[in-house]
Amino acid sequence: MSVLILARLQFYFTIGFHYIFPPMTIGLAWIIFYIMTRYKNTGDKLYESMAKFWINIFALGFVVGVATGIPLEFQFGTNWSEYSRYVGDIFGAPLAAEGVLAFFLESTFLGLLVFGWKRLSVKTHWISSLMVAIGSTLSAFWIIVANSWQQTPAGYKIENGRAVLTDFWAAVFNPSTLERYFHVMGGALATGAFVMLSISAYYLIKKQHQEFAQKSFKIALVVAFIASWGQLFIGHFHGIQVWKTQPLKLAAFEGHFETQANAPFLIFGIPNAAAERTDFAIRIPSVLSIAVAGSTDTVVKGLKDFPRDEWPPLLITFASFHSMVGLGMLMIGLTTLGLILWRMDKLFNYKLILYAFIPGFLYPTFANHFGWVATEVGRQPWIVYGLLKTSQGVSVVVPAYQIALSLLIFIGIYGLLGYTFFFLLFRKIKKGPEPITALQAEEVLS
Template sequence: MDAVLLSRIQFAVTAGFHYIFPPLTIGLAWLIFIMQTNYMRTGQAKDGYLARFWIKIFSLSFAVGVATGIVMEFQFGTNWSEYSRYVGDIFGAPLAAEGILAFFLESAFVGVLIWGEGRVSPRLYWASTLLVAVGATLSAFWIIVANSWQQTPAGFEIINGRAELTDFMAAVFNPSTIPRYLHAIDGALVTGAFFVAGISALFLIRRRHVELFQKSMRIALTVAFCASLAQLAIGHSHAVQVAETQPEKLAAFEGLFETQSHAPLLLFGIPDPETGTVNNEIAIPGGLSILVGNRTDTVVQGLNDFPREEWPPVLPTFFSFHIMVALGTLFIILPALGLWLLQRKRLMHSTWFLKLLTLTIPLPFVANELGWMAAEIGRQPWIVYRQLLTIHGASFTVPPWQILASIILFVVVYLFLFAVWFYLVNRKINAGIDMVTPLTVKTSLIGNGPAKTNPKGVAQ
């Protein structure tokens, strides 16, 4: 058994499972903020009940996300000690900033969100929804700063075999930070929106709380469409950045072996790394050149420009990237269709579409995982791009059998955690919206006085 390979599998298992929850909670937090703002604006009890329902779902997801994120930090010291020694001076700053500037903010106001209703002022409770969303979004920024530095390291010098920080701002705003951050946050909005839309569709199919979940559906479809459409521009800027800073990764994304102008944008095909060809190719002529340089004669580097030992694994990189892009296209089409059905007042009669939305709940999670895989596998064989090979970053004192045993243990524990999370979320869904526990009187953000609430007579 290879200790380095097992360490990579272990980190992939723990990071991959953890990454189910941050995009969901970030996206959900912003949708809850929209719903709570709507409640404060209208003062109608039904809007408050709707926000309260999604806050309960958010709270369960946040707890599991925190629990699963802690594990990864210990792996740096156990399985990746050489890597930790190399990057410790760099990683300390963004990880400390994440804890101090973001996670504490998010965690404190999550407490207000869960237990503060009726105990704090209405405006503070509304502000807590905003600060939770802001905190979660800031937390993602600092994590992505650390990971982006691995992709495009900057602001450092190698001293005594270690990367030492020389320019904090250059390290934070390294070439890939902003494109990757925007891409991840926008993906989180898509994830939260499809999650809300899918569960709302389930209630509409069952004809439960119809008026409330029609509102929930409209918000979710609007956010899903806008965020998915925004990925076109964000993806373009990200592709330009990758072409400039990690050209062999872009070549693996597109199955491009020969450096060329008028490089095609591959829609379908199966790359063959042994022969340097793409089988069953369907492509847009000159499309890749236009994407990275806005001209068909832009020269795009192919894999054959680089030593074979520095190629990323071509097939996993290629397929994870292309499936993610295909899903992104679907994420534009579906909410556009849903908004059209809403506009035509045909959504409630389109059971086929509502069922389709429930089936698409897992797809943004899959797209997030595939995007992470494309980015991380596409960086190989480097753990710090062109600075430190992955094989040189692993610990040399942990025996393979211990790593394998920990992988098995993590899989068992994570499957249990996921089953508990799924069970609790499903129980909340089956219970429906709690309209028995009265809401506190809310003050309208735009009115001059209190807006009365009435738990009776809300549409079921």
């Protein structure tokens, strides 16, 4: 294999594995903050038991997320040295901000949150939970800033063959930052909520820790419902941004070959790049034009309007985008049904709905990954959209065999980390939350 293919495979594997954990922890952080708020305001030991349990789940995901995220930054200097040389003046700033302003905030207060139960007041503990949530949210923001600049570069000039930063805030709030950030945050809230729903549903089916599970399930269900429906609207605005700034990517998402007004929205189909058509297409007339600009007269560019050598891999882009949308609709349907059953006071009466939630953590996790693949593959062949092609960003000094060897090492190490994570997670789930009676006895003794 070539250096380019191996470098892309290694980055895909490492970031794909890493991206399991940040959305989960970001979403859990805000739910934990809500639980800590309820504990602070009511003094109810059930909320303390809930907070302790979910903080331990959060901490486990945080540790593995950090361990799997560190190699990503090193790859920019090894496998992608030409890219780093080209954008280092810009790309380094948000990564530095993420480390200084977000990661240390999150990790410091997480230590207080995990180890401070007998040493800190409830109010201090509550503040710590807020700082962890803010830190994780800020961390996501700066990472999205860096990636969004690759999609829609701004605030720069080309000088001596390099992109040089000229306006920090223009680069930070480039044309795709906010839409992509809110889309990622919605996915993170959904992921954290569905993790909580999955574990709670397991306890409910096993008839274990019933009070804990029912309360956790209800809290997570509300968050998952809001996040899932919210993604529908946030995704719409994100789609408008893609249409304005990356029309070729939108055409690839939709398998849209012909430039036209009254552009149809594709329900189903298989893009055929060789024949320049979408086979087995089921379309709704005019809906795509209305969706991006509110008018049937809006002209939406098709793939044929762009140079063939700038088309992204169509099948991957198309399939990943539509898989993300399909999973999003599944989450909307499932959470809506859950709320209807709750309103009817029948939420925990049907095992079938609980069984549907047990693998629920997979729904947003896969949706996040499909969305990421659609976004990144959809901007190919560019590593910096319109400025630098991916083939130009790869290292020219690292030989293919070294990348292949390090990829095999990463597969082994990440495999071990994955096994350790799930082993510890399942052990924690089997042990369950601390009994409320034990917490009450502990309070009396203290």
